[in-house]
Amino acid sequence: MRVVIAEDQFLLRDGLIRLLEAYGFEVAAAVDNGGDLLTEVRASRPDVAVVDVRLPPTFTDEGLRAALQARRELPGLPVLVLSQYVEQLYARELLADGAGAVGYLLKDRVLDGGQFTDAVKRVADGGTVMDPEVIARLLARNAGTQSPVARLSPREREVLEQMAEGRSNAAIAQRLFVTERAIAKHTAAIFTKLDLQPSDDDNRRVLAVLAYLGEQ
Numbered sequence: 001m002r003v004v005i006a007e008d009q010f011l012l013r014d015g016l017i018r019l020l021e022a023y024g025f026e027v028a029a030a031v032d033n034g035g036d037l038l039t040e041v042r043a044s045r046p047d048v049a050v051v052d053v054r055l056p057p058t059f060t061d062e063g064l065r066a067a068l069q070a071r072r073e074l075p076g077l078p079v080l081v082l083s084q085y086v087e088q089l090y091a092r093e094l095l096a097d098g099a100g101a102v103g104y105l106l107k108d109r110v111l112d113g114g115q116f117t118d119a120v121k122r123v124a125d126g127g128t129v130m131d132p133e134v135i136a137r138l139l140a141r142n143a144g145t146q147s148p149v150a151r152l153s154p155r156e157r158e159v160l161e162q163m164a165e166g167r168s169n170a171a172i173a174q175r176l177f178v179t180e181r182a183i184a185k186h187t188a189a190i191f192t193k194l195d196l197q198p199s200d201d202d203n204r205r206v207l208a209v210l211a212y213l214g215e216q
Contacts, residue, residue: 034066048124103129
């Protein structure tokens with residue numbers, strides 16, 4: 001599996017290269033700015049791009065904007081974003097394009113190599129990986145408003161957060177210590193209250209919910 005990395009800090013960039021290679025990935029390129037990321041993605045057509053949000057020259061959102069541009073040029077390009085912060089506007093834009101194969105992890109909450117490389121593989125395979133804190137911020141944006149999310153019960157919001165992390169009904173049931181049938185009922189209620197049609201594809205369900213939240 002071929003990876004392109006965009007990270008401006010040398011030690012972290014070198015660490016990502018060593019970690020990914022130790023887990024069997026091929027690092028096609030490792031760059032320190034958004035322009036070079038686009039160049040390398042166009043040239044190497046990687047299986048996944050691992051991108052820091054804040055890159056030179058302004059260290060604001062160049063990495064995320066470059067990732068969005070890369071996905072416009074190569075629709076469906078898997079992108080795993082790494083950040084110290086939750087950039088809500090661009091996170092919603094990245095998640096709401098409907099193509100899937102996206103992830104958003106906070107650097108200080110990645111605890112071990114296995115966790116990180118599993119996230120890279122999941123995104124490369126077309127899945128969605130979201131740090132719970134990112135989901136909490138996206139959901140909190142709608143709290144106390146008249147948006148359809150306010151219609152959800154506390155348990156339905158809990159199930160929605162688990163869905164947004166890419167978990168199946170069976171996995172949610174196990175995590176919340178209830179039956180899969182109960183989760184199926186909550187899921188149906190969530191889609192009804194959010195005016196969204198349920199889908200058999202978990203990734204499409206997650207993307208639909210996040211896209212909807214991003215429009216509120």
